[in-house]
Amino acid sequence: MKKIILSLIICTITMGSFAQKKPNIIFLLSDDQTSIATGCYGNDQVVTPNMDMLAEEGVLFENHYNTTAICMASRAVILTGMYEYKAGCNFEHGPLRKAKFAKSYPVILREHGYYTGFAGKFGMAVSDADNSTRHNSWDLLPIDAFDNWAGGLGQTSYQTAKNKYISKYAEKYPHSTRAYAAWAEDFIKEAKETGKPFSMSISFKAPHMPFTPDQYFDYVYKGKKYKKPENYGAENATHLAPQAKTGRQYKEYNFWRNSEESYQETIKNYNQLIHGVDYALGMIRKTLEEQGVADNTIIIFTSDNGYSCGAHNFGGKVLPYEEASKSPLIIYDPRTPFKERGVRREEVTANIDMAPTILNYAGIEAPAHMDGEDLRVLIEKPKKFKRKTVALTNFWGNDEIQAMGVVSKDWKYILWNYEDDKMNTTEELFHIGKDRLEMTNKATDPSEEKQLKIMRSLYDAQVDKLKKEATKDNLYQKYAVLFDRKATAEDKKPYLIGTYEASQNKAKANEKSTKKNKKSKKNKKNN
Structure with a gap:
């Protein structure tokens, strides 16, 4: 009997020790940060020392795409690990259904013993009530799904005092970016006391419009003048599909191109907002050290989509071009041997990979319905990482800009499916391995006919997947027709919403x- 009791005690101690070894996981999400607005991605005009250090100590992913480059959809994709047409959430489509949120990474982590917290812009409704995407009501946000909630309504505010759950930090940190880092300090202390591993997710508002940076950082870019990207302006968009040059991304956002003065002020404010996020990252890492949990805390930093910043005359995001669809992605695991840190991976990664990667870090097998890959494989054994392409989609906005593409490390294919008496269905093929600015469309180049066929085949495979797996609600079934390369104008006509x-x-x-x-x-x- 004594031996049995002793065995049980040893087993309990061992299990407790094993539970403590589960890593803490921090997921940090900026809003509208293109990858090239980060120093470690080669931009010497920005000041992002903490992001750069994180990359030096972790793994930087050079080709990270948001499979839908718009905030509501991308956030739903990140939570669920599924393409938008399966997650079923976006503006003009509908909220994230409760059953799908119930299988999101924060809920699963909590079910497996993690102490969970969320702060910032949640960005979508979780509801079965109707197809409204309005998320300005507390009853449409999953407050009770987290142990500690500090999320805000709608787009949230840069003014800390206007965000209910972080307003107590307003006196010291009037701008919300640093206030979220102050909340993180309290959360980490609180989580440590529970004895559980923790999962902390912060979704910063920065650098989303309006570009209202923290005045605390006015000194960082004072007097600095920025060079425009080489593909800046309408003169560098003449080769692009006519469909892409119809929506607000091309026609509006004039502050990027009204004047030199307007551009300089806008890009300064945008970069200063990103610097605020960088500073918050530094605050969080300092707290981890002070609380003695840094050595067992994984940090993942990325953004929900990119931003065009005037490239090809575009503002905003949404479109599947590089600036709008790519974001930084850095993963830091302090348990990784030093010789394996500071590496870069060129393989294509995507926001669908966030949920399965987070779950696998926690020792939880990702559910089969998730479309993403476990990026630990790419980090630790890159030769065993098999996926070569991901789909890029836009299910939002006027008919002309709703489109689908497929991207690999070196090539990108986009099908602009809309056609009328002014424009025809248009294919774009970019050799992004050599033409990262997407200045030459190779779709009509006879020397790339073989590559075009390859990319068409990969595109068709993605459309077939969409046809089989698209959710039956929230108006996603129509894309099985709209994105089909063989569909005619008459086939598409019943599904169009307006130019x-x-x-x-x-x-x-x-x-x-x-x-x-x-x-x-x-x-x-x-x-």
């Missing part, structure tokens, strides 16, 4: 009608 030109005309008509009604009411009042 950019039509939306602009409607907006002008509404504005005119509103002015007319106001004038009529004013005349009646005067009479």
Whole structure:
């Protein structure tokens, strides 16, 4: 009997020791940060020392794509590890359904004993009620799904005092970016006391519009003048598909191109916001050291999508071009041998990989429905990492810019499916291994006919996957037709929602009608 009791005690101690060895996992997400806005990605015009150090001590992924480059959809993809057409969440489509959120990485981690926390912009509703994507109501956010919640409504605010769950930090940190790092300090202390491994996810608002940087960092870029990218401006977009040059990404965001002064002010504010995130990363790492948990805490840093910053005359994100769809991705695991740190991986990675990678770091097998890969394989045994391509999709906005593509380390193929009396279905093929600025479309180059066929085949395979797996709700089934290379204009017609030109005309008509009604009411009042 004594031997049995002794065995049980030893077993309990061993299990407790094993539980403590589970790593803590921190997932940090900036908002609208293109990879080239980060020093360790080769930009000597920005100041990101903490991101650069994280890359020196961890692994930097040179070709990290957001499979849908828009915040709501990308966040749902990150949480669930599924392509958007399976996650089923985006503006104009619908919220993230509760059953899908129940299989997201934070929920699974909590079920496996992790102490979980979330702060910042959650960015979507979790609801079965209807197809509304509104997330400005607390009852549509999964507050109770986390042990510690500090998320905000809608787009949140740069003013700390306007964010309910972090307002207590407003006096010392009036700008939300540093306030989230202050919340992280308290969370790490709190999590340590529980004795559980912790998972902390922070979604910064920065550097999303409006570009309102923390004045604390005004000194960083004072007096600095920035060089424009080589593919900046409309003169560098003449070769691009006409569909891409129809939406607000091309027609609006004039602050990037109104004047030299406007560009310089905008890019300074954008970079200063990113510097704030970098500083917050430094604050968090300092807290980990002070609390004695740094040696067992994995840090993953990325962004929900890129940003065009005037490249090819584009502002915003959404489009599958490099600046808009690529973000930094750095993974730091302090348990990694020093000789394996500071490495770079060129293979294509994507936001679908975040959930399965996080779960696998926690010793939890990723569910089969997840589309992403475990990036530990790419980190530790790159030759065994088999995936070569990912799909790039846009299911949002005017008809012309809704499109799908496929990207590998060296090549990118995009099919712009919309056609009418002004434009035809257009293929783009870029040799991004040599032409990262996407200045030459090789789709009509006879010497690349073989490569075009290869990329078409890879694209078709992705469309077949979409046809089989797209969710039945939230208007995703139509893309089985819209993105099919063999579909005709007549096939697509029932699924179209409206062109950019039509939306602009409607907006002008509404504005005119509103002015007319106001004038009529004013005349009646005067009479």
